[in-house]
Amino acid sequence: MADDDNKDVNEEETGGKSSKKLIIIVAIVVILAVGLAVGATLFFLKGDSSASDAAEVPVEEVKKPAIYFDIKPPFVVTFDVEGRQRYMQVFVSAQSRDQASLDALELHMPLIRNKLIMLFSSQDFQGLQTAEGKASLRLASLNLINEILEKEASGSSIEQVLFTNFVMQ
Template sequence: MAEEESLQLEVKEPAKRPKWLMVAIIAGAGVLLAAIVAGVVILLSSGDDRQGAEQVEISTPLTPGDALYVGMPRPFLFNLPGEKRSYLVQIKVQVQVRGFGDQEIAKKHIPLIEDSLLSTFSAADAKQLSTREGKEELRTQALINVQTTLQGITGKPVVERVLFTGFVMQ
């Protein structure tokens, strides 16, 4: 009898998978396919952008005296004491030069330009920077200091204008 009991096998029906599982698998495959297609499109379109940029450069050649801009790699961030409290100031700066030669000189001397600008900015006062005229005065003083500094090194002023491309005072 013991043998008969051990020989009996139970046959179970296979478990049914829920319907949502099949939908989830199909949706996941669709998302993966969309991501692959998007990646291919981005890779192929980046080559077109370079060709478009070359066409723009060819159609509008720069002359040696054109205005070019050199951005300072990071914004200037400093504290200014005020009458009642201190202010945190952040200024993003670009300098305007004329021609490729001056652009290369300015790029070469970015640390020197940054030092001159930081010295100028830290000498300002909060009351001055709260008005438009005060900001314009600071920009003019920054230009004079940068030109004087570069004149001593390169023999010419190099920078034509100092531009504030971002100015935050809190």
């Protein structure tokens, strides 16, 4: 009977040892599996971030807001049309996205006003009554101002010349 009790104790001890070994082996396998999963995830995410960084390099340039400068006083030009005196009054504004260009415009205003008056007075009165004639005068004014600014203010330029009021009679 004593032998039967020793057998039961020995079986319990060996059974307990094998179940402890099984738990340890399972725990090690689980830890290794989690470690491999984390390592693989980091490896693939690292590869994706470098590819997305390369794709994000070309950044679209943000446009600055437009700044306007009113050229005052308005321009008044006389025309002689078929022996009659005709007048044109033009309110002009300049648009730029660079304050330095508008500062240069203001600095060279006497030269710009002189050239614009000469340009306006050399126009054909009948041609200015059409939309195409006004658009052409606007473009010629822009080119004239940018030419002066490029020469006098080392490369400054404006984006548009705007006629805010245009009266002919």
